Amino acid sequence: VGRHPTPQAGPAPVAGVDRILAIGSGKGGVGKSTVSSNLAVALAKQGRRVGLLDADIYGPSQPRMMGVSKRPGSPDGKTIIPLQAHGVTMMSIGLMVDPDKAVVWRGPMLMGALQQMLGQVEWGKLDVLIVDLPPGTGDVQLTLCQKTQLTGAVVVSTPQDVALLDARKALDMFSSLRTPVLGLIENMSTFHCPKCGHESQIFGHGGVAAEAEKIGVPFLGALPIDLDTRLAGDGGTPIAAGEGPMADAYAQLAKRFID
Ligand code: ADP
Secondary structure (H helix, E strand, C coil): CCCCCCCCCCCECCCCEEEEEEEECCCCCCCHHHHHHHHHHHHHHCCCCEEEEECCCCCCCHHHHHCCCCCCCCCCCCCECCEEECCEEEEEHHHCCCCCCCCCCCHHHHHHHHHHHHHCECCCCEEEEEEECCCCCCHHHHHHHHHECCCEEEEEECCCHHHHHHHHHHHHHHHHCCCCEEEEEEEEECEECCCCCCEECECECCHHHHHHHHHCCCEEEEEECCHHHHHHHHHCCCHHHCCCHHHHHHHHHHHHHHC
8 A cells, every 4th residue: 555645735714613713913003912812792782692812922011901810721731721701712922921921932832822722722613813923024923824714814904005915915914815805994994083073194094995905905994093092902901891982893793793
């Protein structure tokens, strides 16, 4: 009997998970984690079973943004029990390492950690798993797109040219990896002054919608620069968990992923 070459492992589903949405960005600091946590919470409020995987290995923000700090348990030393916060099942590499220490890992370790978080975490049955990617186009994105059956990717950008420039690279990466791009979100769009009502376009306005039209992908919506959004994220309760215009905006956005 001749030896057959081992077939390359193709993208695999995550057991029990219906859809996997990856949220990416070209640049850091554009609000990718903020959008991820708020979308997750908004979907949970709409009765969906939602998971949030913080795959931003070098700068995991979700423990802070979702208000959790407990180390996840592993009763059998193999499976990892995720945490629950604001109706969302969540896991972050930030919960497994010392929060004040830098994660200095080479590619293979990084890939191992990602696969562990996908395969060994007891996600249970989920309608949707949201993956908060690191910014840019590195190993984590590559591994995730190649090894996991993603429903699609969403790219968050501010309207600023330097952010859009990098967002284009992220879009290009998803398309070369044949990951469907579900759409673009403009974050830190218009700022409405709460005192005088004046609108300013601090990072510009409309650039992301124009880019979406140019490359033929859906524009999913614009989110303003909003002090309460920032305070809520820093305080560990995403703004979408409460009531008000930003919670409504996230509820609208969430509907676009599930309906
Ligand atoms: P990324 O994941 O792209 O690095 P973050 O979500 O961590 O970005 O956001 C960077 C900072 O900007 C955080 O302090 C966050 O609270 C803040 N932020 C994000 N979106 C908004 C917004 N729409 N209005 C005000 N602050 C925001």
